[in-house]
Amino acid sequence: ADIPWINRGALMLPDFSILEDDGTDLVASGLFLRDENGLTIQANLYDVRNETIKAGVRWSGTVGLDIFDAVHEISASFEKEVDRVLPEAGKTLITRQETIFTGSSDDERLLAGRRVIQARQTWRHLLSIDIGVPVIDEEITLDNGSELSTFSGRFGGSSFTAGMEWEWLGNGDYLGTMAGFRIINAEKYSEPATEDRFTDYMLYGAARLNLRASRSDLYFGLGSGLSFSPKESYTVSTPSVISDEIGPFLSLSARMDLGFRGYMNQRAAARPVFWSLKMYLSLYEYRFDLAGDGNNGRVPVNFGICIGMGMGL
Incomplete structure (x- = not known):
């Protein structure tokens, strides 16, 4: 994801505020670092709500044609990590819902009614x-x-x-x-x-x-x-x-x-x-x-x- 990054203390993290405004639950993003002929690539799966890393892979190598092989290696490793932390297919990881009906048992209603009566007796x-x-x-x-x-x-x-x-x-x-x-x-x-x-x-x-x-x-x-x-x-x-x-x-x-x-x-x-x-x-x-x-x-x-x-x- 092409999103801005911000410095959170010693960590560089995506700007979660923009993602929360869009209603995003999970985002995959990464960065690369070059040190002379060395190259490091970090790819992470982030939980936007909790602002935490759920899965991640790291690759280090030299600058050159090896980068093309690294793309497949990083993709395969990242896919395995995501499958490891996410539920099975068909299950829900994060649920956003709006309550359209609530119900309670008879015991709960009796208890709630008793609390109202007790509170009213304080007057x-x-x-x-x-x-x-x-x-x-x-x-x-x-x-x-x-x-x-x-x-x-x-x-x-x-x-x-x-x-x-x-x-x-x-x-x-x-x-x-x-x-x-x-x-x-x-x-x-x-x-x-x-x-x-x-x-x-x-x-x-x-x-x-x-x-x-x-x-x-x-x-x-x-x-x-x-x-x-x-x-x-x-x-x-x-x-x-x-x-x-x-x-x-x-x-x-x-x-x-x-x-x-x-x-x-x-x-x-x-x-x-x-x-x-x-x-x-x-x-x-x-x-x-x-x-x-x-x-x-x-x-x-x-x-x-x-x-x-x-x-x-």
Whole structure:
């Protein structure tokens, strides 16, 4: 090969950088040295990747017609050396390949998934936000001084709830503790009553059991909540018109939540980022009428369905 040579310390070697750029794996090259009437010829087979000599022959003689016999001698010797170091015909000496598919056994996948879970557990805190749809059923009594009207109210129309939750995973693999704050902005409707929009504020906490996988978590929580409802204005026609302000209310509840987290990355070194789907339900909720109008009592139904996003901290 007609390639440039460079000095590598005490050795003269081909310039492998040019060969690597061309994608060459092996190259045969040589040089000759003349010393007065003496002639030395060196022929080598080089491994371009490792920049080493795989095979070589050396011939020394005098300048003259003997050089023609030397050509055949050098060729035969070089061929034998190459055959000695190269594999049999049909076998590959150097392989360049591009990976188009990789697979792993079930055991390897389980081990990789376990590593992801263990790495995710080093993030002891999770912070998430969500938005969803609330549903509530309650019983209200209005009093205009001479008449009483009792009816049930439900959230409807353009009602929505938004919340923020923080969870501490502690030192356990499965148990966690969470605290949250939720706002419920809603309108209640129940014929024949009408009411403007109002907002409820809720603080809650729970102990959670987390079932973990490499791509997702499933959790179940039991806890309690404290909510505050400002004054609400109602108008009822049954048959006369009754208008009244009720509240404010303070409610205590035993609650449960069930949720699913889907992780957006499965790399062990990555920060956990997830989307979530959750449901909360008050198992028992009791309302206290802070105005003393007698609207104390149990709230039969209070639940919501939410979707959100969060990350590990």
